Amino acid sequence: MLSLLATSGRAMRAREIATAIGEDVSTPARVETTRGRLKKLAEEGHVIEGPVGWFAIAAGGTTADSGEGTAAAEG
Template sequence: MTARELALAMGEDVSRPARVETTRGQAKRLAEEGSVVEVSTGLFAIARETARTAGEGAAPAA
């Protein structure tokens, strides 16, 4: 998903570029933490196994 698609899915006002940029920054931070992956520049996906589920006995995301 792009940052705009993520913002829209979260109910943000995507007509305001600042909201989309805030979402992009959040996605970049999540990518640094390993919760999401940046598939290519500006495209994000949920990581197969996040830091939160690793070691907690939860099954990896499909």
């Protein structure tokens, strides 16, 4: 998710991110799982949420320094 956001150059919605990482978005629970992971990454400072429901990489955020967050968020 961090790599996707870092390279997208824009904020993305949780459903859009879930689709891009291969989640089955026809199951609402999978989108909510992705949203929960994104909110956790926001709490850790890796991503920002704003406006509500839109997620983007945090200023100065790179995938090189946040690999642990990616593993924790994906697994």
